[in-house]
Amino acid sequence: xxxxxIWLPLVLFLGFLALFASGLFKPDDRVITSKLxxxxxxxxxxxxxxxxxxxxxxxxxxDGKPRLLNIFASWCxxxxxxxxxxxxxxxxxxxxxxxxxxxxxPDVDAFLARNGNPYxxxxxxxxxxxxxxxxxxxxxxxxxxxxxxRIAYQHIGDIRADDVPMLLQRLKDAQ
Amino acid sequence: xxxxxxxxxxxMLAAPVxxxxxxxxxxxxxxxxxxxxxxxxxxxxxxxxxxxTCQSQSIADSNASMAxxxxxxxxxxxxxxxxxxxxxxxLIERYGDWVSYEPTAAPILWPLxxxxxxxxxxxxxxxxxxxxxxxxx
Numbered sequence: 332x333x334x335x336x337i338w339l340p341l342v343l344f345l346g347f348l349a350l351f352a353s354g355l356f357k358p359d360d361r362v363i364t365s366k367l368x369x370x371x372x373x374x375x376x377x378x379x380x381x382x383x384x385x386x387x388x389x390x391x392x393x394d395g396k397p398r399l400l401n402i403f404a405s406w407c408x409x410x411x412x413x414x415x416x417x418x419x420x421x422x423x424x425x426x427x428x429x430x431x432x433x434x435x436x437p438d439v440d441a442f443l444a445r446n447g448n449p450y451x452x453x454x455x456x457x458x459x460x461x462x463x464x465x466x467x468x469x470x471x472x473x474x475x476x477x478x479x480x481r482i483a484y485q486h487i488g489d490i491r492a493d494d495v496p497m498l499l500q501r502l503k504d505a506q
Numbered sequence: 507x508x509x510x511x512x513x514x515x516x517x518m519l520a521a522p523v524x525x526x527x528x529x530x531x532x533x534x535x536x537x538x539x540x541x542x543x544x545x546x547x548x549x550x551x552x553x554x555x556x557x558x559t560c561q562s563q564s565i566a567d568s569n570a571s572m573a574x575x576x577x578x579x580x581x582x583x584x585x586x587x588x589x590x591x592x593x594x595x596x597l598i599e600r601y602g603d604w605v606s607y608e609p610t611a612a613p614i615l616w617p618l619x620x621x622x623x624x625x626x627x628x629x630x631x632x633x634x635x636x637x638x639x640x641x642x643x
Contacts, residue, residue, distance in 0.1 A: 361561055363558060363561075363601055363602070363604055363605075364602075365600060365601070366598075366599060366600055366601065366602050367599075367600060433529045433571055433575070434529070435529060457529065458532040458575050458578060458579070459532075459571075459572055459575035459576075459579075460575070460579060462572075462575075463572075463575070463576060463579060463597075463600065464600070465600070466599075466600030466601055468558040468559075468572075468601070469558065469559065469572070
């Protein structure tokens with residue numbers, strides 16, 4: 332028994348070594364998904380973020396038609412990168428509303444002039460209050476909202492070209 | 507060469523600027539509440555809420571703009587009379603247990619709570635064995 336016990340520290344050490352090594356080589360997943368998926372959107376009313384688009388309230392997102400709710404910001408680089416994909420989704424007939432995080436109207440106007448404007452309505456969330464209420468952890472994120480105003484799906488990060496068919500399918504499923 | 511290095515240096519300086527918003531921080535992001543008792547409550551909560559951007563820091567320690575917004579949200583809610591544990595639950599509903607550093611009583615954490623007792627009794631057992639074995643002088 333004692334003879335075996337003497338090996339215990341070494342075995343423990345090797346165990347920890349294996350644990351740390353696996354942690355080093357495993358791809359890191361730091362994505363924090365919203366726990367509100369499947370639930371109703373939290374109620375909010377936001378002022379207009381852009382000069383030529385109306386403001387956004389949560390009640391407007393439950394009009395029977397599934398849509399995308401894009402969380403973006405004019406200061407966010409990946410948001411500019413996903414602009415062409417949002418444009419393609421709009422051309423496919425998808426209604427896209429948006430919330431601009433920690434933004435200012437002139438900046439949003441300039442961003443939309445530069446990257447195109449696929450949005451129907453844009454709300455301004457100057458202090459990330461609605462972003463936190465949504466359980467969103469950054470920009471850009473895109474929520475699929477079903478016709479009843481429930482969150483059906485959350486896409487974290489910029490929309491790549493190969494995400495577009497998947498999002499269209501999600502919207503169809505949310506019908 | 508020098509010019510290349512200089513522009514590289516400037517680029518490194520420019521990246522964090524681009525990544526952050528130009529907006530001033532939310533009112534209570536970096537300002538304490540006037541009531542010290544309420545501020546103490548808010549601070550205790552903020553130290554146990556995890557930052558979504560800098561995931562190894564609490565929002566009390568993080569400089570990320572989202573952490574600042576969360577601090578302001580928490581201070582404003584506490585000033586309005588909300589209980590810290592209520593705010594924690596509200597955040598956990600949105601981000602999961604992940605967002606709170608405070609261990610819960612969930613079954614997955616039972617080994618954690620049992621660890622001190624197990625280790626202490628192991629130590630006692632070890633001590634007893636040693637004391638018994640020592641020959642009387």
